[in-house]
Amino acid sequence: MREVQARAGAGQVVVIGAGIAGLAAAHRLLERGARVTVLEASDRVGGKLLPGEIAGARVDLGAESMLARRPEAVALAREVGLADRLRPPATATASIWTRGALRPMPKGHVMGVPGTAAALSGVLSDEGLARIGRDAELPRTEVGEDVAVGEYVAARLGREVVDRLVEPLLGGVYAGDAYRISMRSAVPQLFQAARSHTSLTEGVREIQAKAAAAQQTGPVFMGLQGGVGTLPLAVAESVRARGGEILTGTPVTELSHSAADGGWRVVAGERVVHADAVVLAVPAPVAARLLRAQSPGAAAELGAVEYASMALVTLAYRRAEAGLPEGSGFLVPPVDGRTIKASTFASQKWGWIADENPGLVVLRTSVGRYGETEILQRDDSELVAVSRHDLEAATGLDATPVATRVTRWDDGLPQYPVGHHARVARIREHVAKLPGLAVCGAQYDGVGIPACIASAYAAVDQIHGDLRGVEELTAHPVQSLHGGAGE
Secondary structure, three states: OEEEEOOOOOOEEEEEOOOHHHHHHHHHHHHOOOEEEEEOOOOOOOOOOOEEEEOOEEEEOOOOOEEOOOOHHHHHHHHOOOHHHEEOOOOOOOEEEEOOEEEEOOOOEEOOEEOOHHHHEOOEOHHHHHHHHHHHHOOOOOOOOOOEHHHHHHHHHOHHHHHHHHHHHHHHHHOOOOOOEEHHHHOHHHHHHHHHOOOHHHHHHHHHHHHHHHOOOOOOEEEEOOOOOHHHHHHHHHHHHOOOEEEOOOOOOEEEEOOOOOOEEEEEOOEEEEEOEEEEOOOHHHHHHHHOOOOHHHHHHHHOOOEEEEEEEEEEEEHHHOOOOOOOEEEOOHHHOOOEEEEEOHHHHOHHHHHHOOOEEEEEEEEOOOOOOOHHHOOHHHHHHHHHHHHHHHHOOOOOOOEEEEEEEEEEEEOOEOOHHHHHHHHHHHHOOOOOEEEOOHHHHOOOHHHHHHHHHHHHHHHOOOOHHHHHHHHOOOOOOOOOOOO
8 A cells, every 4th residue: 555644744634525515625725735635536526516518518417506695606716717707697587387387486585485475476376375375374383493394384374385386496406305304404594584483474574675685786696608517627726736636536445543643544545645634525425434433423423314316408409499488497396297397498598508509509407306216217318208298398399409418416415304404513513523524515504516615614614723614504504595497
């Protein structure tokens, strides 16, 4: 084995995992003067951010937008030289395919929860709208330390609100089940409103009033020309330019801490790296395996984190043959029994795709939710076929695509069930007992790109002895919003 003794100077830190969280951690560590080695098991950097192409058009094959109302992602893009490639969506108008028609996505709601019944007019039935009005008459619904979003909202406003709007919006973020997802972790604004108000609609109106008073300007979401998948490539390039080492195809097989000198021993194949600190930026199952010997408690908690799998079907059409409705795409409530859960009209949502490929129309669908295994066992051609079937039913698009791509994200999205907040607190409590170790990533404080970067920065602060970032994320998880359609 090749032993690397690198614990001099400003200190050596090993970052395990080269998704956007691990790369952001490495970037911040280098700013702090550390010597950094990033070890990545796969053959590429970027994790769930993946640039690709279809019919010669550059596209994203993973996440396609980042929340701009949080500063972390846009700021990191600027820091690594992508400021001139930041692009807002060309349209923020989306639809919902429900009750047999494409209907305008309602405004005036918080993750599908309205401030008034009128906000959901056209999406809900008359009975569903009337049920919302009863919220003000109901006694207080206690939420305790946590509650499922769907359970609480259905109790206050009726199941139709959940099934036709909350579910597809939350499903677009987590590929999960609204009746299992933690309100405290996934929609913290609503959780605080539920704690402080008897009426849920009154709480939502207060959230909306505070947002209006804050007068936030600029786009809610942002993309990058060439795709959001180019962000981790640029961060990796910056890390290397600053002297950081990034090794792909290098899975870590062993992680151990020495009580004698306080250092860490990281084994990756024939390579052994000795480091002052370690940032663990890998999915929960991998983190559980690596921590089993050093922290059985943390490993057990991490091992209990569940994931959802999904697939993205990207399709390219000749523009002359592919007329689409206006807007960025549409969401699909599971209650309507369709196969796809969303579609993004990529050429309409991102102006740069249309500008670069004037003869093409590019769109994509997503399939698969938590607990849905049968659909993802089908081969690529079947996923393309069911996507085309649903697209034709929703939009009338019956042309034959000139190219298709299916990208599978097995165990791609961590689930945030009721009690997730408490589990993350227990994980961090166990990890804190191991000096020089910190964890970050999508399974902790939010699944969006800014949340992952914030988690990475908090981890870097932690190994430098500053716990304020971790404490802030624990108290206030980052709410991941839905980018219109198709995430």
